[in-house]
Amino acid sequence: MTINLITFASSLDKHGVIYSSHQTILNELEKYFNLNILSYQDLDKIGKDDFCLLFIATGGVERLITQYFEKLPRPSILLADGMQNSLASALEISAWLHDKGMKNEILHGELQQIIKRIFVLHNNFKAQRALNGMRIGVVGTSAPWLIASNVDYLLAKRRWGIQYTDINLERLQEYYQQISDDEVGAAAAQLAGQALACREASPEDMLKAMRIYRALHRIAQEDKLNALTLSCYKLLETTGTTGCLALSLLNDEGIVAGCEGDLQSVFTMLAARSFTGQSSFMANTSMINTRTNEIILSHCSVGTKQTDRFILRNHFESEQSIAIQGLLPTGDVTVVKCGGECLDEYYVSTGTLTENTNYINMCRTQVRVRLNTSADYFLKHPLGNHHILLQGNNEILINEFMQANGCKRIE
Incomplete structure (x- = not known):
C-alpha cells in the first residue's frame, strides 16, 4: 500500500532537515506503507486514484494551502506530529478548509492510532474510487x-x-x-x-x-x-x-x-x-x-x-x-x-x-x-x-x- 505524502513546509529546500525533524513518525509509517514523499509543488503529478496525505511539516504554511486549494485532494487528510509547530498550522488549515466547505481531518496523537486510522481512510478511498463509474x-x-x-x-x-x-x-x-x-x-x-x-x-x-x-x-x-x-x-x-x-x-x-x-x-x-x-x-x-x-x-x-x-x-x-x-x-x-x-x-x-x-x-x-x-x-x-x-x-x-x-x- 502506497501513501503519497504531500509535504508542506516553510523550508522544503532542506529536505534532510525536514526528515530528521519528523523521523519518529516517518519511520513508523514506513513499517506499514510505501511512502512517496512529494512537495506540494508536485500536486499536479497526483492522479485521482492516488491516496494522499497532506503532511504539515512546519508552521507558517497556511498561505501555501490557500494558494494550492483547487489542487488539494478531496477530502483532505492532514498529518501533523506537532514538531516544528506543525499541529498549530494544521489546526488553522483545518478550520479554513471547513469554512470553504471541504471535508478534512487531522491525524495526530498515538502512532498506532494514526496507523489504524490511515488503514480505514485508505479503505474508504479505494471503495469510493471503485464505486465511481460502476x-x-x-x-x-x-x-x-x-x-x-x-x-x-x-x-x-x-x-x-x-x-x-x-x-x-x-x-x-x-x-x-x-x-x-x-x-x-x-x-x-x-x-x-x-x-x-x-x-x-x-x-x-x-x-x-x-x-x-x-x-x-x-x-x-x-x-x-x-x-x-x-x-x-x-x-x-x-x-x-x-x-x-x-x-x-x-x-x-x-x-x-x-x-x-x-x-x-x-x-x-x-x-x-x-x-x-x-x-x-x-x-x-x-x-x-x-x-x-x-x-x-x-x-x-x-x-x-x-x-x-x-x-x-x-x-x-x-x-x-x-x-x-x-x-x-x-x-x-x-x-x-x-x-x-x-x-x-x-x-x-x-x-x-x-x-x-x-x-x-x-x-x-x-x-x-x-x-x-x-x-x-x-x-x-x-x-x-x-x-x-x-x-x-x-x-x-x-x-x-x-x-x-x-x-x-x-x-
Whole structure:
C-alpha cells in the first residue's frame, strides 16, 4: 500500500532537515506503507486514484494551502506530529478548509492510532474510487410492493458516481429462448452434484433456471454491468421460472445480483462489496423479537459460496422453479441497508448468526441473528423491508464509509 505524502513546509529546500525533524513518525509509517514523499509543488503529478496525505511539516504554511486549494485532494487528510509547530498550522488549515466547505481531518496523537486510522481512510478511498463509474442494470421494473425503495438515478450518480441503466425484460426472455437445454445440461448436473440435497424441483426446472442464468450473464457482459437487479415475479409470469438460481451464481462470480428490482438493496450490496470484498445476502425481515433483539432474515436466493452447504429447493411463494436453501456459517455478522431516494441514509448493526432456521412458511434460506443493538429500529423507523447480511464485523468500515459520504445513520 502506497501513501503519497504531500509535504508542506516553510523550508522544503532542506529536505534532510525536514526528515530528521519528523523521523519518529516517518519511520513508523514506513513499517506499514510505501511512502512517496512529494512537495506540494508536485500536486499536479497526483492522479485521482492516488491516496494522499497532506503532511504539515512546519508552521507558517497556511498561505501555501490557500494558494494550492483547487489542487488539494478531496477530502483532505492532514498529518501533523506537532514538531516544528506543525499541529498549530494544521489546526488553522483545518478550520479554513471547513469554512470553504471541504471535508478534512487531522491525524495526530498515538502512532498506532494514526496507523489504524490511515488503514480505514485508505479503505474508504479505494471503495469510493471503485464505486465511481460502476453500472447497475435494472432488468425489468421494481416490484410494485417496493413502495419505499425507489432511487433517483440522477441524484445517485451525483452522490456516488454510479449509473443505473434500465434493461427490457423482453431482452432477457429473448436470450433465454435462444439457449438450449443441451447447452446448460452439464453445468446443471454439476451444480446438482454439489448440493447437499435436491428437493421438490425437477430436472426440467433446473435446466430452465440455468438458462436464465446464462441469459443474465450475457446481458451483464454485453452491458458491462457490475451489478444487476431483476424483476423476478414478472419473469416468473412469462417463463415459468424464477431468477433465484441465476442471482446466486452471479453473486458467486462477483457480479452483484439482487431480487425484485430493489434499487436500494442492490446498491447496498454493491457498496458493501466495494469496501469489504464480500458477497452478501439480501433478505426479507421475516420475524423480530424486541425483547431478545433477534431477527430472522429469509430469502430464496443466496450465493452458494456464502454457505457451508446448500440445498436445491423450489421457490417458496410460487412453489415453482429452483431456489437455494443455504446453510450459512454461524458467528459474527453485520446487517446493513442504504436507503433514501438519493441513497443518503443507512442502517448498520453487528450481531451474531446463531441458527439456520427451517420454518415451512418462510423463504428457503433463513437465519436467526441476535443483534448487538435494539431491534426496535425495524418496528419504528426501518429503511424498508429488505436488509443485507455480511459475514464478520464490518460496522466500523461501513460507518466510516457512509459518514465520509455525508449519509445519515438511522438507529
